[in-house]
Amino acid sequence: MAQACGALGEAAAGASDAEDTLAEATALMERSEAYLARPQLLRARGLLRAREGRAHEAVAALRESAEAARAQGALPQLGRTLAALRAVAVAAGDTALTAEAETECADIVSRIGPEARALAWAATPGASVAP
Secondary structure (H helix, E strand, O other): OHHHHHHHHHHHOOOOOHHHHHHHHHHHHHHHOOHHHHHHHHHHHHHHHHHOOOHHHHHHHHHHHHHHHHHHOOHHHHHHHHHHHHHHHHHHOOHHHHHHHHHHHHHHHHHHOHHHHHOHHHHOOOOOOOO
16 A cells, blocks of 8 residues: 555646645545655655746655655665655755755665665666655
8 A cells, every 4th residue: 555655646746636635645645554654755846846847845845755764664665765856956046955865865875785776766866756
């Protein structure tokens, strides 16, 4: 259930009815207590806000996503969120946040191991997720 909620939310981030779909996926997560989806849904919300040009709200949602992933020990989810945060920071011209996200993302790749380098979010800074 958690994977379905998270995947639905992320897929919806670029759709015309994204806000409604994210709300439905979040409600489903809450009802089913499938909280493993929280990092993905928050990341989707952050990406949606970035696409809307609401960088401050995007960063807030992505930071919340990162905190949820850290709390769950979900390193791949944390890495994906940090890649998104890095992309939003680059687009906003925030060099400090860009460096912070890049440093932590590199640490996550190191902790997961060399196989993580094959993941899109880990391969090239800013390449995997664009706002």
